[in-house]
Amino acid sequence: MTTTxxxxxxxxxxxxxxxxxxxxxxxxxxxxxxxxxxRRRLLxxxxxxxxxxxxxxxxxxxxxxxxxxxLLAGRSGxxxxxxxxxxxxxxxxxxxxxxxxxxDDIIDRAALRRRQPTFHQRFGTERxxxxxxxxxxxxxxxxxxxxxxxxxxxxxxxxQRLSLGEFLEVxxxxxxxxxxxxxxxxxxxxxxxxxxACCQLGAVVAGAPPETVARxxxxxxxxxxxxxxxxxxxxxxxxxxxxxxxLRSDLDKGSLSLPVIYLAxxxxxxxxxxxxxxxxxRTPDPAFLARIAKEARRSxxxxxxxxxxxxxxQQAMATVAVHDGVALADTYQQLxxxxxxxxx
Numbered sequence: 001m002t003t004t005x006x007x008x009x010x011x012x013x014x015x016x017x018x019x020x021x022x023x024x025x026x027x028x029x030x031x032x033x034x035x036x037x038x039r040r041r042l043l044x045x046x047x048x049x050x051x052x053x054x055x056x057x058x059x060x061x062x063x064x065x066x067x068x069x070x071l072l073a074g075r076s077g078x079x080x081x082x083x084x085x086x087x088x089x090x091x092x093x094x095x096x097x098x099x100x101x102x103x104d105d106i107i108d109r110a111a112l113r114r115r116q117p118t119f120h121q122r123f124g125t126e127r128x129x130x131x132x133x134x135x136x137x138x139x140x141x142x143x144x145x146x147x148x149x150x151x152x153x154x155x156x157x158x159x160q161r162l163s164l165g166e167f168l169e170v171x172x173x174x175x176x177x178x179x180x181x182x183x184x185x186x187x188x189x190x191x192x193x194x195x196x197a198c199c200q201l202g203a204v205v206a207g208a209p210p211e212t213v214a215r216x217x218x219x220x221x222x223x224x225x226x227x228x229x230x231x232x233x234x235x236x237x238x239x240x241x242x243x244x245x246x247l248r249s250d251l252d253k254g255s256l257s258l259p260v261i262y263l264a265x266x267x268x269x270x271x272x273x274x275x276x277x278x279x280x281x282r283t284p285d286p287a288f289l290a291r292i293a294k295e296a297r298r299s300x301x302x303x304x305x306x307x308x309x310x311x312x313x314q315q316a317m318a319t320v321a322v323h324d325g326v327a328l329a330d331t332y333q334q335l336x337x338x339x340x341x342x343x344x
Contacts, residue, residue, distance in 0.1 A: 072332070092139040169255055215320060229257075
Protein backbone atom coordinates (compact mmCIF):
# COMPACT_ATOMS: atom_id res chain seq x y z
CA MET A 1 0.00 0.00 0.00
CA THR A 2 1.42 3.39 -1.02
CA THR A 3 1.12 6.34 1.31
CA THR A 4 1.06 9.78 -0.29
CA UNK A 5 0.70 13.38 0.78
CA UNK A 6 -2.08 14.15 -1.67
CA UNK A 7 -4.15 15.59 1.14
CA UNK A 8 -1.48 18.26 1.71
CA UNK A 9 -2.17 21.48 -0.20
CA UNK A 10 0.02 24.54 0.23
CA UNK A 11 -2.48 27.33 0.88
CA UNK A 12 -2.79 30.31 -1.44
CA UNK A 13 -2.16 32.55 1.55
CA UNK A 14 -0.34 31.40 4.63
CA UNK A 15 -2.05 32.14 7.92
CA UNK A 16 -0.23 32.30 11.22
CA UNK A 17 -1.13 29.66 13.75
CA UNK A 18 0.15 29.33 17.24
CA UNK A 19 0.92 25.61 17.00
CA UNK A 20 0.77 22.64 14.64
CA UNK A 21 -2.44 20.66 14.69
CA UNK A 22 -0.62 17.61 15.99
CA UNK A 23 2.09 18.08 18.59
CA UNK A 24 5.43 16.42 17.96
CA UNK A 25 5.29 14.80 21.40
CA UNK A 26 2.16 12.92 20.38
CA UNK A 27 3.75 11.70 17.17
CA UNK A 28 6.85 10.46 18.98
CA UNK A 29 4.91 8.54 21.61
CA UNK A 30 6.35 5.18 20.40
CA UNK A 31 9.81 6.31 21.54
CA UNK A 32 8.75 8.72 24.31
CA UNK A 33 10.16 6.69 27.20
CA UNK A 34 13.53 6.28 25.54
CA UNK A 35 13.64 9.96 24.60
CA UNK A 36 13.29 10.71 28.31
CA UNK A 37 16.36 8.54 28.88
CA UNK A 38 18.15 10.45 26.15
CA ARG A 39 17.42 13.74 27.94
CA ARG A 40 18.69 12.33 31.23
CA ARG A 41 21.87 11.06 29.58
CA LEU A 42 22.35 14.42 27.88
CA LEU A 43 22.29 16.26 31.18
CA UNK A 44 24.62 13.65 32.68
CA UNK A 45 27.11 14.42 29.90
CA UNK A 46 27.06 18.08 30.92
CA UNK A 47 28.10 17.72 34.54
CA UNK A 48 31.68 18.95 34.20
CA UNK A 49 32.26 22.57 35.31
CA UNK A 50 32.89 23.56 31.70
CA UNK A 51 29.91 21.82 30.11
CA UNK A 52 27.43 22.70 32.85
CA UNK A 53 27.00 26.14 31.29
CA UNK A 54 25.31 24.49 28.29
CA UNK A 55 22.89 22.46 30.40
CA UNK A 56 20.23 25.19 30.28
CA UNK A 57 19.97 24.78 26.49
CA UNK A 58 19.08 21.09 26.94
CA UNK A 59 16.80 21.75 29.89
CA UNK A 60 15.02 24.47 27.89
CA UNK A 61 13.60 21.79 25.66
CA UNK A 62 13.82 21.71 21.92
CA UNK A 63 12.23 19.19 19.63
CA UNK A 64 14.91 16.48 20.03
CA UNK A 65 13.94 15.49 16.50
CA UNK A 66 17.31 14.05 15.54
CA UNK A 67 17.52 11.68 18.54
CA UNK A 68 13.94 10.66 17.77
CA UNK A 69 14.93 9.80 14.19
CA UNK A 70 17.70 7.59 15.57
CA LEU A 71 15.30 5.74 17.86
CA LEU A 72 12.58 5.39 15.23
CA ALA A 73 15.06 3.95 12.74
CA GLY A 74 16.26 1.54 15.41
CA ARG A 75 12.77 0.09 15.59
CA SER A 76 13.38 -1.45 12.16
CA GLY A 77 16.09 -3.66 13.66
CA UNK A 78 16.85 -5.46 16.94
CA UNK A 79 15.74 -2.53 19.07
CA UNK A 80 15.48 -4.29 22.43
CA UNK A 81 18.91 -5.87 22.09
CA UNK A 82 20.57 -2.63 20.97
CA UNK A 83 18.62 -0.16 23.07
CA UNK A 84 21.56 1.14 25.12
CA UNK A 85 23.70 1.68 22.03
CA UNK A 86 20.83 3.46 20.29
CA UNK A 87 20.36 5.81 23.24
CA UNK A 88 24.09 6.57 23.23
CA UNK A 89 23.89 7.30 19.52
CA UNK A 90 20.83 9.50 20.04
CA UNK A 91 22.61 11.47 22.77
CA UNK A 92 25.60 12.06 20.52
CA UNK A 93 23.41 13.37 17.69
CA UNK A 94 21.72 15.88 19.99
CA UNK A 95 25.12 17.02 21.30
CA UNK A 96 26.28 17.56 17.72
CA UNK A 97 23.09 19.42 16.87
CA UNK A 98 23.42 21.61 19.97
CA UNK A 99 27.03 22.38 19.04
CA UNK A 100 25.91 23.53 15.60
CA UNK A 101 23.24 25.75 17.16
CA UNK A 102 25.76 27.38 19.49
CA UNK A 103 28.06 28.14 16.56
CA ASP A 104 25.23 29.18 14.22
CA ASP A 105 23.89 31.66 16.77
CA ILE A 106 27.30 33.31 16.91
CA ILE A 107 27.40 33.64 13.13
CA ASP A 108 23.82 34.97 13.01
CA ARG A 109 24.28 37.13 16.10
CA ALA A 110 20.96 35.69 17.28
CA ALA A 111 19.62 36.71 20.67
CA LEU A 112 17.15 33.88 21.36
CA ARG A 113 17.21 30.10 21.12
CA ARG A 114 14.48 27.89 22.60
CA ARG A 115 13.00 31.02 24.19
CA GLN A 116 16.24 31.51 26.14
CA PRO A 117 19.20 33.85 25.61
CA THR A 118 21.64 32.25 23.18
CA PHE A 119 24.85 30.89 24.66
CA HIS A 120 27.03 33.70 23.32
CA GLN A 121 24.57 36.29 24.65
CA ARG A 122 24.81 34.78 28.11
CA PHE A 123 28.48 33.82 28.29
CA GLY A 124 30.26 35.64 25.48
CA THR A 125 31.48 34.71 22.01
CA GLU A 126 34.79 33.17 23.07
CA ARG A 127 33.14 30.76 25.49
CA UNK A 128 30.47 29.95 22.91
CA UNK A 129 33.03 28.94 20.28
CA UNK A 130 34.84 26.77 22.79
CA UNK A 131 31.60 25.24 24.07
CA UNK A 132 30.56 24.21 20.58
CA UNK A 133 33.93 22.54 20.07
CA UNK A 134 33.64 20.82 23.45
CA UNK A 135 30.18 19.43 22.66
CA UNK A 136 31.47 18.02 19.39
CA UNK A 137 34.31 16.26 21.20
CA UNK A 138 31.97 14.75 23.80
CA UNK A 139 29.68 13.50 21.04
CA UNK A 140 32.48 11.75 19.18
CA UNK A 141 33.81 10.22 22.39
CA UNK A 142 30.40 8.61 22.84
CA UNK A 143 30.37 7.41 19.22
CA UNK A 144 33.85 5.90 19.56
CA UNK A 145 32.65 3.96 22.59
CA UNK A 146 30.10 2.14 20.43
CA UNK A 147 33.00 0.24 18.81
CA UNK A 148 31.38 0.40 15.38
CA UNK A 149 33.79 2.13 12.96
CA UNK A 150 31.04 2.77 10.42
CA UNK A 151 29.19 4.94 12.93
CA UNK A 152 32.12 7.29 13.51
CA UNK A 153 32.89 7.45 9.79
CA UNK A 154 29.31 8.24 8.72
CA UNK A 155 28.83 10.88 11.41
CA UNK A 156 32.21 12.47 10.68
CA UNK A 157 31.25 12.73 7.01
CA UNK A 158 27.89 14.25 7.97
CA UNK A 159 29.65 16.86 10.10
CA GLN A 160 32.02 17.66 7.26
CA ARG A 161 29.08 18.21 4.92
CA LEU A 162 27.33 20.28 7.57
CA SER A 163 30.36 22.57 7.87
CA LEU A 164 30.67 22.75 4.08
CA GLY A 165 27.05 23.85 3.85
CA GLU A 166 27.66 26.62 6.35
CA PHE A 167 30.71 27.79 4.37
CA LEU A 168 28.71 27.79 1.12
CA GLU A 169 25.95 29.78 2.80
CA VAL A 170 28.41 32.40 4.06
CA UNK A 171 30.05 32.62 0.62
CA UNK A 172 26.63 33.20 -0.98
CA UNK A 173 25.59 36.07 1.24
CA UNK A 174 24.21 39.26 -0.32
CA UNK A 175 23.93 37.49 -3.69
CA UNK A 176 20.48 38.47 -4.96
CA UNK A 177 21.11 36.26 -7.98
CA UNK A 178 21.47 33.12 -5.86
CA UNK A 179 19.72 30.24 -7.62
CA UNK A 180 17.29 27.77 -6.11
CA UNK A 181 19.62 24.97 -7.17
CA UNK A 182 22.51 26.46 -5.20
CA UNK A 183 20.26 27.00 -2.18
CA UNK A 184 19.13 23.35 -2.27
CA UNK A 185 22.76 22.25 -2.41
CA UNK A 186 23.49 24.33 0.68
CA UNK A 187 20.63 22.96 2.77
CA UNK A 188 21.34 19.40 1.69
CA UNK A 189 24.75 19.81 3.28
CA UNK A 190 23.92 21.91 6.33
CA UNK A 191 20.62 20.31 7.43
CA UNK A 192 19.61 17.20 5.52
CA UNK A 193 22.97 15.44 5.86
CA UNK A 194 22.69 15.15 9.66
CA UNK A 195 19.06 13.96 9.54
CA UNK A 196 20.03 11.37 6.94
CA ALA A 197 22.88 10.18 9.14
CA CYS A 198 20.55 9.88 12.15
CA CYS A 199 18.16 7.62 10.23
CA GLN A 200 20.95 5.63 8.62
CA LEU A 201 22.92 5.04 11.81
CA GLY A 202 19.89 4.21 13.92
CA ALA A 203 19.14 1.41 11.48
CA VAL A 204 22.80 0.32 11.28
CA VAL A 205 23.27 0.12 15.05
CA ALA A 206 20.04 -1.88 15.36
CA GLY A 207 21.24 -4.34 12.75
CA ALA A 208 18.56 -3.58 10.15
CA PRO A 209 18.97 -5.08 6.65
CA PRO A 210 21.01 -2.97 4.17
CA GLU A 211 17.97 -2.18 2.01
CA THR A 212 16.13 -0.85 5.07
CA VAL A 213 19.17 1.23 6.07
CA ALA A 214 19.26 2.77 2.58
CA ARG A 215 15.53 3.46 2.60
CA UNK A 216 15.62 5.19 5.98
CA UNK A 217 18.68 7.24 5.05
CA UNK A 218 16.81 8.48 1.97
CA UNK A 219 13.81 9.37 4.13
CA UNK A 220 16.05 11.43 6.43
CA UNK A 221 17.64 13.23 3.48
CA UNK A 222 14.35 14.18 1.81
CA UNK A 223 12.65 15.00 5.11
CA UNK A 224 15.60 17.21 6.09
CA UNK A 225 15.34 19.16 2.84
CA UNK A 226 11.65 19.80 3.40
CA UNK A 227 12.14 20.66 7.06
CA UNK A 228 14.74 23.33 6.29
CA UNK A 229 12.65 24.94 3.55
CA UNK A 230 9.69 25.14 5.89
CA UNK A 231 11.90 26.47 8.68
CA UNK A 232 13.02 29.22 6.31
CA UNK A 233 9.40 30.05 5.49
CA UNK A 234 8.64 30.18 9.20
CA UNK A 235 11.60 32.53 9.65
CA UNK A 236 9.77 35.03 7.45
CA UNK A 237 6.18 34.66 8.61
CA UNK A 238 6.45 33.26 12.13
CA UNK A 239 6.13 35.02 15.46
CA UNK A 240 9.23 35.15 17.61
CA UNK A 241 7.45 34.41 20.87
CA UNK A 242 5.87 31.31 19.30
CA UNK A 243 8.89 30.01 17.39
CA UNK A 244 11.17 30.67 20.35
CA UNK A 245 14.19 32.00 18.47
CA UNK A 246 15.35 35.15 16.72
CA LEU A 247 13.63 35.47 13.34
CA ARG A 248 14.86 36.94 10.04
CA SER A 249 18.45 36.77 11.31
CA ASP A 250 19.60 34.95 8.15
CA LEU A 251 18.27 37.60 5.79
CA ASP A 252 19.59 40.29 8.10
CA LYS A 253 23.07 38.83 7.50
CA GLY A 254 22.53 38.54 3.76
CA SER A 255 21.55 34.85 3.48
CA LEU A 256 18.72 34.27 1.00
CA SER A 257 16.22 31.49 1.65
CA LEU A 258 14.09 29.75 -0.97
CA PRO A 259 11.01 32.02 -0.71
CA VAL A 260 13.24 35.09 -1.04
CA ILE A 261 15.00 33.51 -4.04
CA TYR A 262 11.63 32.83 -5.66
CA LEU A 263 10.54 36.40 -4.93
CA ALA A 264 13.66 37.90 -6.52
CA UNK A 265 13.52 35.61 -9.56
CA UNK A 266 9.92 36.64 -10.36
CA UNK A 267 10.79 40.34 -10.54
CA UNK A 268 12.12 42.46 -13.34
CA UNK A 269 15.70 43.63 -12.97
CA UNK A 270 14.54 47.13 -12.08
CA UNK A 271 12.01 45.90 -9.49
CA UNK A 272 14.63 43.62 -7.96
CA UNK A 273 17.22 46.38 -7.74
CA UNK A 274 14.72 48.69 -6.06
CA UNK A 275 13.33 46.23 -3.51
CA UNK A 276 16.66 44.62 -2.67
CA UNK A 277 18.77 47.79 -2.64
CA UNK A 278 19.41 47.64 1.14
CA UNK A 279 20.63 44.05 0.78
CA UNK A 280 22.83 44.85 -2.22
CA UNK A 281 24.26 47.78 -0.26
CA ARG A 282 24.70 45.48 2.77
CA THR A 283 22.54 47.75 4.90
CA PRO A 284 19.43 45.69 5.65
CA ASP A 285 17.31 47.11 8.46
CA PRO A 286 14.10 45.96 10.22
CA ALA A 287 11.92 47.90 7.78
CA PHE A 288 13.56 46.15 4.82
CA LEU A 289 13.17 42.73 6.44
CA ALA A 290 9.48 43.42 7.07
CA ARG A 291 8.98 44.49 3.42
CA ILE A 292 10.61 41.32 2.11
CA ALA A 293 8.46 39.16 4.38
CA LYS A 294 5.32 40.99 3.24
CA GLU A 295 6.22 40.72 -0.45
CA ALA A 296 7.17 37.05 -0.16
CA ARG A 297 3.74 36.34 1.28
CA ARG A 298 1.81 38.61 -1.12
CA SER A 299 3.55 37.43 -4.27
CA UNK A 300 3.03 33.74 -3.59
CA UNK A 301 6.76 33.07 -3.12
CA UNK A 302 6.18 31.48 0.28
CA UNK A 303 3.37 29.31 -1.10
CA UNK A 304 5.68 28.23 -3.93
CA UNK A 305 8.44 27.36 -1.47
CA UNK A 306 5.96 25.30 0.52
CA UNK A 307 5.01 23.40 -2.63
CA UNK A 308 8.69 22.62 -3.15
CA UNK A 309 8.90 21.37 0.43
CA UNK A 310 5.81 19.26 -0.17
CA UNK A 311 7.55 17.61 -3.13
CA UNK A 312 10.44 16.63 -0.90
CA UNK A 313 7.99 15.25 1.67
CA GLN A 314 6.34 13.16 -1.03
CA GLN A 315 9.73 11.74 -1.99
CA ALA A 316 10.47 11.02 1.67
CA MET A 317 7.20 9.17 2.10
CA ALA A 318 7.76 7.15 -1.06
CA THR A 319 10.84 5.60 0.57
CA VAL A 320 8.84 4.22 3.51
CA ALA A 321 5.54 3.60 1.75
CA VAL A 322 6.43 -0.05 1.19
CA HIS A 323 6.40 -1.37 4.73
CA ASP A 324 8.83 -4.24 4.17
CA GLY A 325 11.57 -3.76 6.75
CA VAL A 326 10.39 -0.34 7.98
CA ALA A 327 8.69 -0.31 11.36
CA LEU A 328 6.32 2.45 12.48
CA ALA A 329 5.70 3.63 8.92
CA ASP A 330 2.64 5.55 10.14
CA THR A 331 4.86 7.58 12.47
CA TYR A 332 6.97 8.73 9.53
CA GLN A 333 3.77 9.84 7.77
CA GLN A 334 2.76 11.82 10.85
CA LEU A 335 6.20 13.43 10.95
CA UNK A 336 5.67 14.64 7.41
CA UNK A 337 2.29 16.09 8.36
CA UNK A 338 3.80 17.78 11.40
CA UNK A 339 6.57 19.35 9.31
CA UNK A 340 4.10 20.93 6.90
CA UNK A 341 1.65 22.00 9.60
CA UNK A 342 4.32 24.11 11.32
CA UNK A 343 3.89 26.87 8.74
CA UNK A 344 0.22 26.52 7.82
